Amino acid sequence: MAASSFTPILTPRGATSRARRAALGHPARAGAVAGVVIVGALGLSGCGGSGAGGRVSGGPRTPVAAITITRTGDARADATSYLRQLCPKPIGGTLNFMVWEGYTDTLFAAPFERACGVKINATYMGSSDDLVAKLRAGGAQTIDLISPSSDAITEIIQAGLAAPLDTARIPSFGTLMPGFRALPVARRGGRVYGEPWAYGPNPLIFDSATVLPRPTSWAVLWDPRYRGKVSVQDDIATLYMVAQYLGLDDPRDPSKLYNLSDADLARVKTKALELRPQVRKYWQTAGDLTQLFESKEVELGEGWPLMTHQLRLASYPAAEVIPREGTTAWADHWVLTTGAQNLDAAYAWLEYAAQPFTQKLLADVTGYIVADPAARSYMTPAQAAGQHDIAEYGAHVNFWQWGNRRDKYQEIWNAVKAAR
Amino acid sequence: MSGVAPALGAPPPSDAGGAGGAGGAGGEPRDPAHRARPATRLDRLRARRGWRTLLGSVVPVSWAVTLLLVPYVLLLAQSFWRLRDGVITHELTTENYRRLFGTPLYPATILYSAGVALRVTVISLALSYPLAYVLAFKVRRHRTLMYMAVIIPLWVSYLVRAYAWKIILGQDGILNGLLLSVGLIRAPLTVLLYSTAAVVVALTHIYTPFTLMPIYAVLDAIPVSLREASQDLYAGRWRTWLHVTLPLSLPGVVAGCTFAFVLSMGDFLAPQLLGGNDSALMVSNLVWSLFGVAFNWPLGAAVSVVMLALTLALLAVAGAVEARGRYGQVATGAVAEYAGPI
Numbered sequence: 001m002a003a004s005s006f007t008p009i010l011t012p013r014g015a016t017s018r019a020r021r022a023a024l025g026h027p028a029r030a031g032a033v034a035g036v037v038i039v040g041a042l043g044l045s046g047c048g049g050s051g052a053g054g055r056v057s058g059g060p061r062t063p064v065a066a067i068t069i070t071r072t073g074d075a076r077a078d079a080t081s082y083l084r085q086l087c088p089k090p091i092g093g094t095l096n097f098m099v100w101e102g103y104t105d106t107l108f109a110a111p112f113e114r115a116c117g118v119k120i121n122a123t124y125m126g127s128s129d130d131l132v133a134k135l136r137a138g139g140a141q142t143i144d145l146i147s148p149s150s151d152a153i154t155e156i157i158q159a160g161l162a163a164p165l166d167t168a169r170i171p172s173f174g175t176l177m178p179g180f181r182a183l184p185v186a187r188r189g190g191r192v193y194g195e196p197w198a199y200g201p202n203p204l205i206f207d208s209a210t211v212l213p214r215p216t217s218w219a220v221l222w223d224p225r226y227r228g229k230v231s232v233q234d235d236i237a238t239l240y241m242v243a244q245y246l247g248l249d250d251p252r253d254p255s256k257l258y259n260l261s262d263a264d265l266a267r268v269k270t271k272a273l274e275l276r277p278q279v280r281k282y283w284q285t286a287g288d289l290t291q292l293f294e295s296k297e298v299e300l301g302e303g304w305p306l307m308t309h310q311l312r313l314a315s316y317p318a319a320e321v322i323p324r325e326g327t328t329a330w331a332d333h334w335v336l337t338t339g340a341q342n343l344d345a346a347y348a349w350l351e352y353a354a355q356p357f358t359q360k361l362l363a364d365v366t367g368y369i370v371a372d373p374a375a376r377s378y379m380t381p382a383q384a385a386g387q388h389d390i391a392e393y394g395a396h397v398n399f400w401q402w403g404n405r406r407d408k409y410q411e412i413w414n415a416v417k418a419a420r
Numbered sequence: 421m422s423g424v425a426p427a428l429g430a431p432p433p434s435d436a437g438g439a440g441g442a443g444g445a446g447g448e449p450r451d452p453a454h455r456a457r458p459a460t461r462l463d464r465l466r467a468r469r470g471w472r473t474l475l476g477s478v479v480p481v482s483w484a485v486t487l488l489l490v491p492y493v494l495l496l497a498q499s500f501w502r503l504r505d506g507v508i509t510h511e512l513t514t515e516n517y518r519r520l521f522g523t524p525l526y527p528a529t530i531l532y533s534a535g536v537a538l539r540v541t542v543i544s545l546a547l548s549y550p551l552a553y554v555l556a557f558k559v560r561r562h563r564t565l566m567y568m569a570v571i572i573p574l575w576v577s578y579l580v581r582a583y584a585w586k587i588i589l590g591q592d593g594i595l596n597g598l599l600l601s602v603g604l605i606r607a608p609l610t611v612l613l614y615s616t617a618a619v620v621v622a623l624t625h626i627y628t629p630f631t632l633m634p635i636y637a638v639l640d641a642i643p644v645s646l647r648e649a650s651q652d653l654y655a656g657r658w659r660t661w662l663h664v665t666l667p668l669s670l671p672g673v674v675a676g677c678t679f680a681f682v683l684s685m686g687d688f689l690a691p692q693l694l695g696g697n698d699s700a701l702m703v704s705n706l707v708w709s710l711f712g713v714a715f716n717w718p719l720g721a722a723v724s725v726v727m728l729a730l731t732l733a734l735l736a737v738a739g740a741v742e743a744r745g746r747y748g749q750v751a752t753g754a755v756a757e758y759a760g761p762i
Contacts, residue, residue, distance in 0.1 A: 130712070133715075236713065284692060297591055410709055418532070
């Protein structure tokens with residue numbers, strides 16, 4: 001299950017989508033070439049040793065033997081043989097997660113639990129704000145690992161709720177996508193706070209059978225032909241999109257989009273109000289939008305690759321495009337909280353999360369673009385085609401940031417919704 | 421209560437607490453012998469009963485204080501804090517209220533919500549009064565069954581009912597399919613779903629039982645003799661209803677309407693699920709976003725305080741209407757009033 005035919009370059013791909021869909025879920029062919037891979041320069045094979053109690057053991061660890069496995073091309077089998085070396089002895093204890101749904105899926109979390117003897121307790125977060133609010137209310141003391149998006153992560157680091165990562169304890173950190181690792185949102189004062197995990201843009205999704213010709217600009221949302229056929233997110237993210245359409249996104253300063261001036265916001269509001277008669281319904285959840293498409297209520301809108309993926313699985317002729325004005329995107333990192341207790345288990349998880357087979361399994365579950373390019377070696381060509389390096393997008397995507405005027409944005413968004 | 425103590429002569433030390441519970445017994449004639457003997461078994465029993473009453477009042481009082489009073493006071497305090505650069509600072513300000521009344525969004529949304537709630541109330545009343553009337557006076561057999569048929573939807577999850585309306589009202593839905601097949605319309609009606617109409621329909625469906633129940637309870641309690649007396653005096657059915665049944669049922673109507681109005685005005689799921697481009701925002705959605713994504717708790721608290729004040733004002737008016745003159749009498753009490761002149 002991949003995000004399949006999602007391409008940053010504006011090429012027609014409706015014709016190929018069917019073939020790609022047919023290939024979804026098949027075992028990897030590209031990864032069939034077996035080989036010995038040095039997974040990390042510094043192994044974590046000794047992680048069960050001194051940390052038997054599962055308590056804090058700060059400071060960089062001494063390098064241990066590198067973990068090497070013989071790749072079979074089967075992600076699950078490789079995960080199992082890798083984990084056998086990662087945790088020769090059970091670490092024990094528990095790890096408390098607060099994550100986006102799917103990020104502790106049993107597909108890859110259960111083998112970790114078994115091999116490392118760690119009990120995983122996962123809570124799902126409803127939104128970035130939900131996570132920030134829970135951490136602020138003392139959650140940082142009871143939760144070990146979180147997976148904030150690129151907006152919440154800055155706020156969490158600034159509020160002192162995140163612990164800096166000791167990358168020496170995550171030998172595979174360096175194998176992750178360089179562009180992803182370089183995102184400024186996960187860094188502060190020369191320290192790294194986040195391990196890249198997955199990312200995705202917010203593309204324009206449309207019904208390839210009825211929305212013709214294939215759109216290349218957000219302008220299509222304002223096209224009178226699609227009056228009452230549009231759905232956009234019930235979120236300030238829609239204001240970002242409108243601002244990008246108006247050309248207010250400065251490629252040299254991505255943060256501008258999230259801190260627009262009153263004058264710019266007034267323009268955004270006017271344009272968003274013009275969009276209102278086009279909108280059938282503002283969607284709240286991924287399920288909302290797919291249902292709107294399937295029940296023939298809408299034909300186009302802004303969404304996530306996940307929805308295109310789900311619609312195609314339901315044989316709906318969905319297509320997606322990054323319009324030429326660009327779009328926003330989210331990037332999720334693994335972050336350690338300041339209250340994290342079981343550090344040995346947490347670092348074992350972080351190292352495991354940075355492996356190509358783990359990332360391939362994550363892509364299977366979510367259809368998102370994963371942080372390790374090597375994960376593609378486990379994928380079918382169709383699934384791999386949905387994976388992109390951050391660098392490919394260039395200035396076309398702007399990763400969500402935490403603006404200081406969120407309540408102002410929210411008030412404008414509510415005013416747009418309240419217009420009658 | 422203090423009047424009881426001297427009558428007892430020398431009250432036992434614990435009587436201060438006991439008097440509260442013994443108050444009801446104050447009027448009873450007492451055995452004179454008790455005056456001579458302080459702290460008899462009876463006194464101890466009375467004292468113990470008093471303690472029990474005191475203990476019994478501790479629970480509801482502390483319930484009200486911790487779960488009602490304290491949260492409301494905190495909410496009120498929150499509404500006067502200042503939000504500075506995304507951080508709530510504890511300095512007093514009226515800024516939130518000025519922004520609330522100074523930005524058209526907030527009053528307009530409150531008015532819109534009140535408009536929706538009013539429509540829901542009127543339709544709920546129009547549906548439930550005749551239904552309650554029939555249930556109370558016309559149905560003999562299967563009355564409980566019919567009453568249950570109205571009440572059972574209350575046990576069905578709100579979400580299930582809201583999603584059911586999506587299936588019924590959608591462009592691809594049951595109602596549009598029906599209208600298309602009988603040829604009443606040529607293209608599916610879009611106004612049915614994702615519109616104010618859809619929100620009103622769903623809220624009416626959800627809150628009508630709340631209107632029906634108090635009206636039915638009041639109608640059911642009206643003695644048949646009153647209506648028979650009216651008819652004996654040559655009043656027709658219509659006059660009987662207008663001059664006897666209706667005035668007696670008004671307390672139930674007021675209670676039912678208050679339920680429907682207050683509950684639907686505070687609803688946020690129906691606009692979220694069934695509202696469209698002009699109807700997805702009611703006042704509770706605003707509060708939700710202010711406490712959520714906007715992280716402006718002080719303003720959210722200010723909106724909540726205004727809503728609370730409006731609700732309390734409405735309840736006060738409803739209470740006054742219920743208490744007014746003969747309409748305030750419950751049906752059984754009214755018997756005496758009507759029996760008087762006879």
